[in-house]
Amino acid sequence: MTTSMPATKHSLRVRLASSVLGGCLAVALLAATPVRADDSNPVLAKVNGSEIRQSDVNVAEEELGPSLAQMDPAARQDNVLSFLIDMKIIAKAAEDKKIENTEDFKKRLAFARDRLLMDKLLASEGKAALTPDAMKAVYEDASKQITSEQEVHARHILVPTEEEAKKIEDQLKKGADFAELAKKESKDPGASDGGDLGFFTKDQMVPEFSKVAFELEPGKI
Structure with a gap:
């Protein structure tokens, strides 16, 4: 040989x-x-x-x-x-x-052939999926599945009477720190966080509060 x-x-x-x-x-x-x-x-x-x-x-x-x-x-x-x-x-x-005439060899050869064909096809399809047009199509399809909802970020101070609310409003208009007043005066569980409610959509709060929150200009009380 x-x-x-x-x-x-x-x-x-x-x-x-x-x-x-x-x-x-x-x-x-x-x-x-x-x-x-x-x-x-x-x-x-x-x-x-x-x-x-x-x-x-x-x-x-x-x-x-x-x-x-x-x-x-x-x-x-x-x-x-x-x-x-x-x-x-x-x-x-x-x-x-x-040896190539044995049943075991034939079965293993058939398995190896099928596996190689599968790997090649998947690799080919994977490359095709990464073309700009294919990626754009995937993005556009995903965008259609997403519903955009407006969110706002707000803080609030919860007090039992309107009189107390007006006093706090006066202090805020005079420059008092909102977060500090919330920690001191608010009866809401979020008082320790300065009354911070984070971001929320309209349907996450009671209608009356959501209406005011979404109509306020940024930075206004």
């Missing part, structure tokens, strides 16, 4: 694959420069006439991604290429043993 890598400058590497191969000897010529004119996808090695191109190494790097994370980037391609050479050698030995 012979494995060769086309080269103008090369070193010779001899590897004994594995005992399971029945002593098959693989001979590899390591390429310093590819001999093919197509530099974008050169042939990096040949195993029994089967080519291993740069694109094959690229696919393998994607598939082996996590296991390559800690590897020196400078040595990564050589290691992946060595892996592909070994894989082809061992795969040929498996073919010779008719």
Whole structure:
């Protein structure tokens, strides 16, 4: 079993694959420069006439991604290429043993095929969903589902009599601090927060209070 890598400058590497191969000897010529004119996808090695191109190494790097994370980037391609050479050698030995004809192999191959098809389709659909037109459509659809309600932010001071309310109003007109007066005079549970009611919509308060709150100009009493 012979494995060769086309080269103008090369070193010779001899590897004994594995005992399971029945002593098959693989001979590899390591390429310093590819001999093919197509530099974008050169042939990096040949195993029994089967080519291993740069694109094959690229696919393998994607598939082996996590296991390559800690590897020196400078040595990564050589290691992946060595892996592909070994894989082809061992795969040929498996073919010779008719492993591909077993039911277990056929089921696993069908599963791997279906899973790859699913992954490719989902990846393709995902990219399509990120186009500007698709994103705009999603935004517009989501906007239609949102009903915009006006909110106001207010503070109040709750006292039992109108007389007390007028006294507090006079103090506020003279410049008294609303929050401090609320803490001191208000009978509402929110007095400790300076009478702060936060933001609310019209339907969250009693109609009489909401009417006044929504008609007041910002900063007015």
